[in-house]
């Protein structure tokens with residue numbers, strides 16, 4: 001292999017090539033019908049941005065990818081690319097949480113190598129360079145979640161160890177009337193701009209496969225992504241919930257992410273209450289279905305709240 005260069009992305013000149021690299025992973029393009037199921041075969045050119053997203057996320061359209069990378073950058077993340085004779089043949093995205101003492105973790109958001117260049121050590125080189133950067137940034141741990149056997153084998157070959165399981169649940173909300181009973185819980189709506197960062201000292205209790213700052217940055221910019229895709233989905237709304245000394249910041253949206261203060265973590269039953277209120281707030285915010293990622297420790301709570309378990313991912317980590 002000649003002249004393989006690994007460096008950071010140039011956002012002015014690399015976006016088209018990066019989207020094109022990611023599109024090479026997709027073997028068949030098709031439309032989506034109203035109910036979300038697969039429609040007629042198509043070509044990339046004929047698909048809307050929303051349909052391209054549905055094939056695998058923001059990486060498959062240059063405009064969506066550009067916004068996605070801005071969101072990652074806002075959260076302090078970094079993008080490395082592998083170049084072979086000026087052509088981009090691999091990409092690695094990492095989110096950091098250096099400013100949050102209990103985290104100090106680098107999370108692999110995405111890695112891809114051109115199918116024609118796989119199994120030649122490029123993925124390994126990208127991760128090694130990412131590890132060096134993360135260690136320099138003060139991270140003690142690198143984490144990733146893996147959905148399939150091939151990537152699982154890739155990470156374990158690089159000495160990542162499975163440290164947990166990440167469970168994915170959904171719940172259909174239907175059209176029931178929201179009944180938010182505030183009783184002894186104070187509910188304070190927050191503006192995103194009031195809080196440019198995740199609440200300091202709060203822990204992301206549910207929805208924690210990514211780093212808190214990246215999760216936060218994504219939610220904050222969700223409305224811009226929806227605008228670009230021309231979809232009519234309400235933007236996430238932010239709430240502070242307080243019950244005596246216990247506090248939580250929660251998001252009314254179709255994907256649950258909620259943060260608990262240390263007092264909130266200690267308080268028995270607070271998470272269940274916050275979950276129930278989040279559900280009602282999301283219903284009020286016109287969500288018809290709720291999705292959530294969680295570690296097994298919250299499985300009982302989610303099932304008791306009538307969430308249905310769907311799939312499981314492996315959560316792997318490696319000390320740096």
Ligand SMILES: CC(C)(COP(=O)(O)OP(=O)(O)OC[C@H]1O[C@@H](n2cnc3c(N)ncnc32)[C@H](O)[C@@H]1OP(=O)(O)O)[C@@H](O)C(=O)NCCC(=O)NCCS
Nearest residue numbers: 111112113118119120121122123124146150151153154157
């Ligand atoms: C996962 C991926 C990035 C690996 O990149 P790569 O450049 O092919 O990986 P490397 O050549 O550095 O592989 C290093 C080792 O990982 C393991 N490995 C990599 N791909 C594997 C596969 N498909 N099946 C089994 N083991 C694999 C092997 O042990 C390999 O060493 P070997 O080739 O000497 O046996 C690449 O397959 C890819 O882009 N996949 C599609 C996107 C994806 O799934 N990304 C993961 C998101 S979590």
